[in-house]
Amino acid sequence: MLEEKRPPVLIDKAKIEARIKELAQEISRDYAGKDLVIVGVLKGAFVMLADLVRKIDLPAQIDFIAVSSYGADTKSSGVVSIIKDLDLDIQGKHVLVVEDIVDTGLTLDYLMRSMRARQPASLEVCALLNKPEARKVDLEVKYCGFEIPHVFVVGYGLDYAEQYRQLPYVGILEENAAER
Numbered sequence: 001m002l003e004e005k006r007p008p009v010l011i012d013k014a015k016i017e018a019r020i021k022e023l024a025q026e027i028s029r030d031y032a033g034k035d036l037v038i039v040g041v042l043k044g045a046f047v048m049l050a051d052l053v054r055k056i057d058l059p060a061q062i063d064f065i066a067v068s069s070y071g072a073d074t075k076s077s078g079v080v081s082i083i084k085d086l087d088l089d090i091q092g093k094h095v096l097v098v099e100d101i102v103d104t105g106l107t108l109d110y111l112m113r114s115m116r117a118r119q120p121a122s123l124e125v126c127a128l129l130n131k132p133e134a135r136k137v138d139l140e141v142k143y144c145g146f147e148i149p150h151v152f153v154v155g156y157g158l159d160y161a162e163q164y165r166q167l168p169y170v171g172i173l174e175e176n177a178a179e180r
Protein backbone atom coordinates (compact mmCIF):
# COMPACT_ATOMS: atom_id res chain seq x y z
CA MET A 1 0.00 0.00 0.00
CA LEU A 2 1.23 3.47 -0.94
CA GLU A 3 -0.11 4.78 2.43
CA GLU A 4 2.33 2.61 4.38
CA LYS A 5 5.48 3.89 2.72
CA ARG A 6 4.71 7.56 2.17
CA PRO A 7 8.02 9.41 1.94
CA PRO A 8 8.31 12.55 4.09
CA VAL A 9 7.34 15.77 2.33
CA LEU A 10 10.04 18.03 0.94
CA ILE A 11 7.80 20.26 -1.23
CA ASP A 12 4.06 20.09 -0.71
CA LYS A 13 1.29 20.11 -3.29
CA ALA A 14 0.25 23.72 -2.73
CA LYS A 15 3.82 25.03 -3.13
CA ILE A 16 4.28 23.06 -6.35
CA GLU A 17 0.99 24.33 -7.74
CA ALA A 18 1.82 27.96 -6.95
CA ARG A 19 5.30 27.69 -8.47
CA ILE A 20 4.03 25.97 -11.64
CA LYS A 21 1.57 28.82 -12.06
CA GLU A 22 4.37 31.40 -11.78
CA LEU A 23 6.55 29.51 -14.27
CA ALA A 24 3.64 29.25 -16.71
CA GLN A 25 3.06 33.00 -16.50
CA GLU A 26 6.74 33.70 -17.14
CA ILE A 27 6.81 31.31 -20.09
CA SER A 28 3.60 32.78 -21.51
CA ARG A 29 5.16 36.26 -21.41
CA ASP A 30 8.52 35.17 -22.87
CA TYR A 31 7.11 33.15 -25.77
CA ALA A 32 4.20 35.39 -26.80
CA GLY A 33 3.98 35.50 -30.61
CA LYS A 34 6.54 32.71 -31.04
CA ASP A 35 6.21 29.22 -32.50
CA LEU A 36 6.53 27.20 -29.31
CA VAL A 37 7.25 23.49 -29.02
CA ILE A 38 7.20 22.05 -25.51
CA VAL A 39 9.18 18.84 -25.14
CA GLY A 40 8.57 16.65 -22.09
CA VAL A 41 11.35 14.29 -21.07
CA LEU A 42 9.78 10.93 -20.22
CA LYS A 43 8.92 9.55 -17.91
CA GLY A 44 9.59 11.85 -14.97
CA ALA A 45 8.32 15.09 -16.51
CA PHE A 46 4.84 13.84 -17.40
CA VAL A 47 3.08 15.18 -14.28
CA MET A 48 4.74 18.58 -14.36
CA LEU A 49 4.20 18.88 -18.10
CA ALA A 50 0.48 18.17 -17.77
CA ASP A 51 0.08 20.81 -15.05
CA LEU A 52 2.33 23.37 -16.75
CA VAL A 53 0.88 23.26 -20.26
CA ARG A 54 -2.66 23.76 -18.96
CA LYS A 55 -1.53 27.02 -17.40
CA ILE A 56 0.45 28.31 -20.38
CA ASP A 57 -1.71 30.83 -22.14
CA LEU A 58 -0.28 30.37 -25.65
CA PRO A 59 -0.70 28.01 -28.58
CA ALA A 60 2.00 25.36 -28.41
CA GLN A 61 2.90 22.00 -29.90
CA ILE A 62 3.71 19.27 -27.42
CA ASP A 63 6.07 16.38 -27.93
CA PHE A 64 7.97 13.86 -25.85
CA ILE A 65 11.43 12.38 -25.82
CA ALA A 66 12.59 9.47 -23.69
CA VAL A 67 16.11 8.81 -22.54
CA SER A 68 17.67 6.08 -20.51
CA SER A 69 19.57 7.33 -17.49
CA TYR A 70 19.48 5.53 -14.15
CA GLY A 71 17.64 2.32 -14.98
CA ALA A 72 16.12 0.90 -11.80
CA ASP A 73 18.95 2.20 -9.65
CA THR A 74 19.41 5.67 -8.13
CA LYS A 75 22.98 6.19 -9.28
CA SER A 76 23.82 8.05 -12.48
CA SER A 77 25.42 5.72 -14.96
CA GLY A 78 26.65 8.66 -17.02
CA VAL A 79 25.46 6.72 -20.05
CA VAL A 80 22.59 8.38 -21.88
CA SER A 81 20.74 7.27 -24.97
CA ILE A 82 17.54 8.37 -26.68
CA ILE A 83 15.03 5.54 -26.52
CA LYS A 84 12.09 7.50 -27.97
CA ASP A 85 12.84 10.43 -30.26
CA LEU A 86 10.70 13.47 -31.07
CA ASP A 87 7.88 13.09 -33.58
CA LEU A 88 7.98 16.79 -34.53
CA ASP A 89 10.51 18.65 -36.63
CA ILE A 90 11.87 21.41 -34.37
CA GLN A 91 13.94 23.28 -36.96
CA GLY A 92 13.18 27.01 -36.69
CA LYS A 93 10.90 26.48 -33.66
CA HIS A 94 11.27 27.84 -30.15
CA VAL A 95 11.81 24.74 -28.05
CA LEU A 96 11.25 24.49 -24.32
CA VAL A 97 12.45 21.25 -22.77
CA VAL A 98 10.57 20.25 -19.62
CA GLU A 99 12.56 18.01 -17.28
CA ASP A 100 11.70 16.67 -13.82
CA ILE A 101 15.08 17.18 -12.19
CA VAL A 102 18.57 18.27 -13.16
CA ASP A 103 21.14 16.45 -11.07
CA THR A 104 24.60 15.95 -12.61
CA GLY A 105 23.23 17.57 -15.78
CA LEU A 106 24.64 14.78 -17.96
CA THR A 107 21.25 13.67 -19.27
CA LEU A 108 20.13 17.14 -20.20
CA ASP A 109 23.49 18.10 -21.65
CA TYR A 110 23.28 15.14 -24.01
CA LEU A 111 19.68 15.97 -24.92
CA MET A 112 20.42 19.64 -25.52
CA ARG A 113 23.26 18.76 -27.89
CA SER A 114 21.04 16.40 -29.82
CA MET A 115 18.30 19.00 -30.11
CA ARG A 116 20.62 21.90 -30.90
CA ALA A 117 21.88 19.94 -33.91
CA ARG A 118 18.33 20.11 -35.32
CA GLN A 119 18.59 23.92 -35.47
CA PRO A 120 15.71 25.21 -33.37
CA ALA A 121 15.24 29.01 -33.25
CA SER A 122 15.87 28.80 -29.50
CA LEU A 123 16.32 26.10 -26.89
CA GLU A 124 15.66 26.52 -23.16
CA VAL A 125 15.07 24.31 -20.14
CA CYS A 126 12.28 24.28 -17.60
CA ALA A 127 12.93 21.92 -14.69
CA LEU A 128 10.81 21.30 -11.64
CA LEU A 129 13.84 20.59 -9.47
CA ASN A 130 17.48 21.52 -9.59
CA LYS A 131 20.33 20.05 -7.53
CA PRO A 132 23.16 22.51 -8.23
CA GLU A 133 25.56 20.75 -5.80
CA ALA A 134 25.59 17.62 -7.94
CA ARG A 135 26.28 19.33 -11.25
CA LYS A 136 29.06 17.89 -13.44
CA VAL A 137 28.51 20.01 -16.57
CA ASP A 138 27.83 23.69 -17.12
CA LEU A 139 24.17 23.99 -17.98
CA GLU A 140 21.65 26.83 -17.71
CA VAL A 141 18.19 26.04 -16.34
CA LYS A 142 16.25 29.14 -17.37
CA TYR A 143 12.99 28.20 -15.68
CA CYS A 144 13.54 26.40 -12.39
CA GLY A 145 10.83 25.33 -9.96
CA PHE A 146 12.89 24.69 -6.84
CA GLU A 147 16.52 24.27 -5.90
CA ILE A 148 16.95 21.31 -3.58
CA PRO A 149 19.87 19.79 -1.65
CA HIS A 150 21.66 16.61 -2.69
CA VAL A 151 18.97 14.15 -1.55
CA PHE A 152 17.07 11.52 -3.54
CA VAL A 153 13.50 12.64 -4.13
CA VAL A 154 10.38 10.93 -5.44
CA GLY A 155 6.81 11.90 -6.30
CA TYR A 156 5.13 14.31 -8.71
CA GLY A 157 6.43 12.20 -11.62
CA LEU A 158 9.73 11.16 -10.08
CA ASP A 159 10.23 7.48 -9.32
CA TYR A 160 12.31 4.99 -7.48
CA ALA A 161 12.20 1.68 -9.41
CA GLU A 162 8.98 2.95 -11.11
CA GLN A 163 7.24 3.51 -7.76
CA TYR A 164 6.00 6.78 -6.24
CA ARG A 165 5.38 8.68 -9.50
CA GLN A 166 1.76 9.35 -8.57
CA LEU A 167 2.47 11.03 -5.23
CA PRO A 168 1.02 14.56 -5.42
CA TYR A 169 4.06 16.07 -3.65
CA VAL A 170 7.86 15.79 -3.75
CA GLY A 171 9.14 13.60 -0.92
CA ILE A 172 12.52 12.38 0.27
CA LEU A 173 13.32 8.71 -0.15
CA GLU A 174 14.94 7.64 3.08
CA GLU A 175 15.78 4.06 2.26
CA ASN A 176 19.42 3.00 2.37
CA ALA A 177 18.97 1.59 -1.09
CA ALA A 178 18.77 5.14 -2.41
CA GLU A 179 22.12 6.24 -0.96
CA ARG A 180 24.21 7.82 -3.66
Ligand code: 5GP
Binds near residue numbers: 102
Ligand atom coordinates in the same frame (compact mmCIF):
# COMPACT_ATOMS: atom_id res chain seq x y z
P1 5GP B 1 21.37 13.80 -14.35
O1 5GP B 1 21.79 13.31 -15.69
O2 5GP B 1 21.13 15.30 -14.31
O3 5GP B 1 22.29 13.35 -13.27
O4 5GP B 1 20.02 13.07 -13.96
C1 5GP B 1 18.85 13.33 -14.59
C2 5GP B 1 17.85 12.24 -14.35
O5 5GP B 1 18.19 11.42 -13.24
C3 5GP B 1 16.50 12.83 -14.03
O6 5GP B 1 15.76 13.08 -15.19
C4 5GP B 1 15.90 11.75 -13.15
O7 5GP B 1 15.29 10.78 -13.96
C5 5GP B 1 17.09 11.13 -12.46
N1 5GP B 1 17.29 11.71 -11.11
C6 5GP B 1 18.27 12.53 -10.68
N2 5GP B 1 18.11 12.84 -9.39
C7 5GP B 1 16.99 12.21 -8.98
C8 5GP B 1 16.28 12.17 -7.73
O8 5GP B 1 16.62 12.78 -6.71
N3 5GP B 1 15.15 11.41 -7.74
C9 5GP B 1 14.70 10.72 -8.83
N4 5GP B 1 13.60 10.02 -8.68
N5 5GP B 1 15.34 10.75 -10.00
C10 5GP B 1 16.47 11.49 -10.08
